[in-house]
Amino acid sequence: MTQTPSTSTALSPSQYGVGARFTLSVYDSNYVEVILDALAAADASGLEIETGDISTFVGGGEQRILEFLCAVVARAAQSGAHLSASILLSRGCPGELQCELPQGVSALGAAPVQLDRTGIRARSHWSLYPLLDDGPGPGSDSDGGAAGDHMTPIMAAIERAKERGIYSGSDRFATRLDGDLSDVLETVANTWIDVGSSVQHVVTHLVVSINSPSQIAD
Amino acid sequence: MTQTPSTSTALSPSQYGVGARFTLSVYDSNYVEVILDALAAADASGLEIETGDISTFVGGGEQRILEFLCAVVARAAQSGAHLSASILLSRGCPGELQCELPQGVSALGAAPVQLDRTGIRARSHWSLYPLLDDGPGPGSDSDGGAAGDHMTPIMAAIERAKERGIYSGSDRFATRLDGDLSDVLETVANTWIDVGSSVQHVVTHLVVSINSPSQIAD
Numbered sequence: 398m399t400q401t402p403s404t405s406t407a408l409s410p411s412q413y414g415v416g417a418r419f420t421l422s423v424y425d426s427n428y429v430e431v432i433l434d435a436l437a438a439a440d441a442s443g444l445e446i447e448t449g450d451i452s453t454f455v456g457g458g459e460q461r462i463l464e465f466l467c468a469v470v471a472r473a474a475q476s477g478a479h480l481s482a483s484i485l486l487s488r489g490c491p492g493e494l495q496c497e498l499p500q501g502v503s504a505l506g507a508a509p510v511q512l513d514r515t516g517i518r519a520r521s522h523w524s525l526y527p528l529l530d531d532g533p534g535p536g537s538d539s540d541g542g543a544a545g546d547h548m549t550p551i552m553a554a555i556e557r558a559k560e561r562g563i564y565s566g567s568d569r570f571a572t573r574l575d576g577d578l579s580d581v582l583e584t585v586a587n588t589w590i591d592v593g594s595s596v597q598h599v600v601t602h603l604v605v606s607i608n609s610p611s612q613i614a615d
Numbered sequence: 616m617t618q619t620p621s622t623s624t625a626l627s628p629s630q631y632g633v634g635a636r637f638t639l640s641v642y643d644s645n646y647v648e649v650i651l652d653a654l655a656a657a658d659a660s661g662l663e664i665e666t667g668d669i670s671t672f673v674g675g676g677e678q679r680i681l682e683f684l685c686a687v688v689a690r691a692a693q694s695g696a697h698l699s700a701s702i703l704l705s706r707g708c709p710g711e712l713q714c715e716l717p718q719g720v721s722a723l724g725a726a727p728v729q730l731d732r733t734g735i736r737a738r739s740h741w742s743l744y745p746l747l748d749d750g751p752g753p754g755s756d757s758d759g760g761a762a763g764d765h766m767t768p769i770m771a772a773i774e775r776a777k778e779r780g781i782y783s784g785s786d787r788f789a790t791r792l793d794g795d796l797s798d799v800l801e802t803v804a805n806t807w808i809d810v811g812s813s814v815q816h817v818v819t820h821l822v823v824s825i826n827s828p829s830q831i832a833d
Contacts, residue, residue: 418740418788420822422640422699429828451699451740451824454787481640481669483701483822485742487788496766522636522669524703526744526818528765547746547816548714569672570636570705570818598765600744600788602820604638604701606669610647 411445413498413505414491416456417466417484425478432473439468452483462486463510463586467579470605471515474578479608486589489597490528496598506594509587512579519578521605522571523558523585525551528598550596554588571604581605629663631716631723632709634674635684635702643696650691657686670701680704681728681804685797689733692796692825700823704807707815708746714816724812727805730797737796739823740789741776741803743769746816768814772806789822799823 410416423431436448444465445456455462470482489504490496527547555572558564561584563576574581581603589601628634641649654666662683663674673680688700707722708714745765773790776782779802781794792799799821807819 414787416787418786420699420701420740420824423642424640424644424646425642426644428642428697449786450827450829451738451791451822452789456787479646481638481701483638483699485788485820490788520669522638524818526746528744529747568636568667569632569634569674570703570708571670573669600742602703604669606638609668611668 408499408502408505410458410507411456412491413488413502414496415459415462415488415507416454417462417486418452418454419466419469419482419484420452421469421473421480421482423473423476423478423480425476427476427478431476431478431480434476435469435473438472439465441465459507459586459590460510463512463582467512467515467582470519470607471517471578474515474517474607477608479606479610481607482603482605484603484605485600486586486603487598487600488589488593489599498597504593504595504597507590509590510583512583514580515578517578517607519574519576519581519605519607520565520609521574521581521585521603522568523574524571524602525554525588525592526600526602527551527592527596528600529596550592554592557588558584578605578607626717626720626723628676628725629674630709631706631720632714633677633680633706633725634672635680635704636670636672637684637687637700637702638670639687639691639698639700641691641694641696641698643694645694645696649694649696649698652694653687653691656690657683659683677725677804677808678728681730681800685730685733685800688737688823688825689735689796692733692735695826697824697826697828699825700821702821702823703818704804704821705816705818706807706811707817716815722811722813722815725808727808728801730801732798733796735796735825737792737794737799737823737825738783738827739792739799739803739821740786741792742789742820743772743806743810744818744820745769745810745814746818747814768810772810775806776802796823796825
């Protein structure tokens with residue numbers, strides 16, 4: 398764990414429920430080797446990794462989680478095989494079935510992540526889910542009387558993707574991102590972290606497609 | 616469009632933003648044939664289908680959408696190849712970037728879907744996101760003063776999966792379902808529809824794994 402939240406209530410990422418779950422799909426008969434090689438080659442130090450038959454859980458600090466995800470997907474992509482990765486990032490809901498945080502902790506952001514360029518083009522569909530409850534949220538009035546609007550932080554996140562130059566359109570239920578794998582993951586992670594500073598439970602889903610033969614050339 | 620919502624404001628599924636987006640990943644060098652065959656063999660009547668390089672959009676009534684998804688995934692699974700499908704179901708948020716519904720429409724359920732057994736075992740990770748805003752929601756007090764708790768409908772949905780006999784555990788950020796592909800899809804769809812009767816914008820994500828060599832035998 399390399400990061401602690403910037404708050405007087407210093408929760409570890411694990412206590413705050415920070416983590417990822419991802420499924421790496423390799424469209425190649427040699428998929429077992431490609432996937433095992435990619436998982437083995439990525440630096441998992443400081444992380445909790447649980448690989449199962451459906452997906453892999455990654456727990457730890459935001460920067461390390463994203464470095465790991467980027468390394469695994471980039472390594473698999475370097476095989477040349479067409480692949481997709483279905484990635485979920487979650488924060489603010491620790492525990493199995495209950496979101497139980499210590500008293501007095503409602504929403505915690507974190508430092509933004511930074512990833513090295515990979516040179517790998519990733520076309521992606523992205524969705525962001527701020528799971529507001531009855532507390533004040535983005536768009537609340539100043540006395541916290543309104544619960545907010547879950548679309549406001551989503552629109553702000555899309556604006557950031559546009560500024561980053563990777564916004565590629567809005568499809569139904571998902572925003573299209575197209576750029577270097579590191580830019581895509583950074584944008585998705587940093588908007589998720591930002592929304593997390595005002596909404597406790599925030600989840601984002603991303604489907605990345607790499608090396609697709611049907612991909613339109615630049 | 617085979618269904619109309621049971622309300623005086625008769626919106627079509629399309630007007631209400633009912634639809635699916637899915638990525639079918641086939642872990643086989645022959646993936647193009649398997650995917651194209653599965654898409655071509657499924658009955659798309661009454662549906663709007665848009666296949667892109669990252670995912671496929673399916674719009675229409677709930678029953679037809681689920682029949683189509685089940686048929687595509689089952690057909691691909693019959694190839695014997697290991698595959699995963701990343702599926703998103705969404706309702707209550709039509710339009711591209713804005714959730715604009717006609718005035719007076721807040722939340723619409725639908726009739727439950729029913730699917731024929733496939734004989735195909737599907738192990739899955741499932742997440743349900745009721746996107747509450749500042750209106751009354753499940754768990755509200757009677758005068759609608761509280762905005763509700765997004766975990767209450769999630770817990771109710773998990774109970775239904777247990778009653779159905781396909782609940783297989785709670786992993787971090789996802790519930791594990793294990794059963795016939797049709798039972799998994801029916802449970803995911805019908806809890807999504809149920810929550811939709813009291814929460815306008817509801818999204819559910821499912822990752823299904825079929826024919827995995829690492830799958831633990833019954």
